[in-house]
Amino acid sequence: MPEIRRDPVIGRWVIISTERGKRPNEFSTEIEPEMGKFCPFCPGNEDKTPSEILAYGPPERAKNQNGWWVRVVPNKFPALQIEGNINREAQGMYDKMNGIGAHEVLIETPEHKKEIPDLDDKKVEDIIWAIRDRIIDLRKDTRFEYILVFKNKGAAAGASLYHPHSQIMALPMVPIRAKQEILGAKQYFDFKERCVFCDMITQELSQNIRIVAENEQFVAFEPFAARFPFETWIIPKVHDSHFEDIQKSEASQFAKMFKNILHRIRVVLDDPPFNFILHNSPLKDPSLPHFHWYMEITPKLSKIAGFEWGTGFYINPTPPEEAAQFLKEAE
């Protein structure tokens, strides 16, 4: 059973693999995800993954068979274990709990070499619905406090398999970054009685120097204090704290915008490795007037050095205004 341990100073939780750790010589090589070889996520290999949790496909399709267009399966090498009790306990002054949680893989398409920008709008929308359906289902498990949805694309961004997929993790605590973000937004709200994200949207739309794209319900921009070159946010224009409450019309517009932005990033940066992360509210929070969900996309272009690690203080060599210009002009 993995352990989740709390840093006693900053309150950060860390998953520690306690079974058999990686030994010193097991870190040496970084393997580029292989292409063309056997792929457990390709159609026909459904029996090579744990049994599916959810799949969208034609009604006649049987479970764990070919024919799906989106498929969610348990991660074969999960960082957390689904069965068991959380069992919070002390170890002297330290705090830990069992590494309980869900760790799922969302296979975005049956096609090994197609990414989101290559899919039909409807298929991208189905990815959005699959994320939403999994959040709705996982939040029924009262052991969980937060759900992380993210993608690692490319070896440099942490991917170990090539086939397009994202990941869903249900955690028994709210991670520190989410906590801090929501606290910061709360402090702004307490002071101004307005949502800080709504204010950002208003200012971005009026300044119009960091906007990349806009449709009726979503806007994509480079944040004012972007940590990374070409860091991009997609955010709903109308206030909403919970992604899973997305309206049907919004899901369709979000899918279009997501595809649009990922396409621009691919064109401008020559298909870079990237991560996306859904910033969402904790599962047990009611609708929050101060928090606003959004999708953060960060191409992995520059290396993060000691400076950034030690401080949470970043050096961004590309002003967001210039990055927005490049992305806006991309075809």
Next chain:
Amino acid sequence: MPEIRRDPVIGRWVIISTERGKRPNEFSTEIEPEMGKFCPFCPGNEDKTPSEILAYGPPERAKNQNGWWVRVVPNKFPALQIEGNINREAQGMYDKMNGIGAHEVLIETPEHKKEIPDLDDKKVEDIIWAIRDRIIDLRKDTRFEYILVFKNKGAAAGASLYHPHSQIMALPMVPIRAKQEILGAKQYFDFKERCVFCDMITQELSQNIRIVAENEQFVAFEPFAARFPFETWIIPKVHDSHFEDIQKSEASQFAKMFKNILHRIRVVLDDPPFNFILHNSPLKDPSLPHFHWYMEITPKLSKIAGFEWGTGFYINPTPPEEAAQFLKEAE
């Protein structure tokens, strides 16, 4: 002039290069620091760096000449600019200031291929004194609030030059990570009326499962909630919030311990890329009963993926207890 911008939600400051940003095609290749070619930090090339700020060497040596054993020079490509006013101002709802600060390079040894574990104890001690002397000098400039001392070793850890060096940055604000760490320590102190780091030292010494090495005045251990495999801390046994207040006898023992630990990491992990970061108190804080300075060393072994970025929530595949064992047994 670079700009320092504040993220309006979380309060994180980011340095944005506003002169001429890196364009999309300028990120493509990651260059391994060259060896054997021209090195601006090697003796004889003193005129290839900006004029030195500090150097230790024989009394007869002239400034910017050969013969030094530790040398501090301004960074030729500084992230911050030393001249100017900070000029805090708003941009609508956003906050920014001029990118004022110091960015210096500490050349640890004249020898291109010798790292700290290869140097005489006395020479390592001089590195410690050079760091201390620079902090003392920089804190006289009242524009500065915090000094970062760190090292990037190896390309994967962010180094761009091979010759052994570390970096010193004086910042016009306290970075968020330092702020959070000190706040967390303060909360513990308010609750327990004891320093959280002193408590950790006591528990680590009594449990003795994460200790790597110990001498009269310092202890090195793997933290309970280590984010990274083989993350190691070196901390003074006697409470002290400010590194620059180090006693003479402590400097000598710290140098020995630093060399010892870097040697063990090199042996066990086959000369890995790594970062070290000095966790220290803000310049304008008096002696703090709740904060305790320490040196954090993190080998760069595993890639950090989207999961870690988005959440500040880490997965560490090597339990610190096992890492401690490997390091302890190293010769």
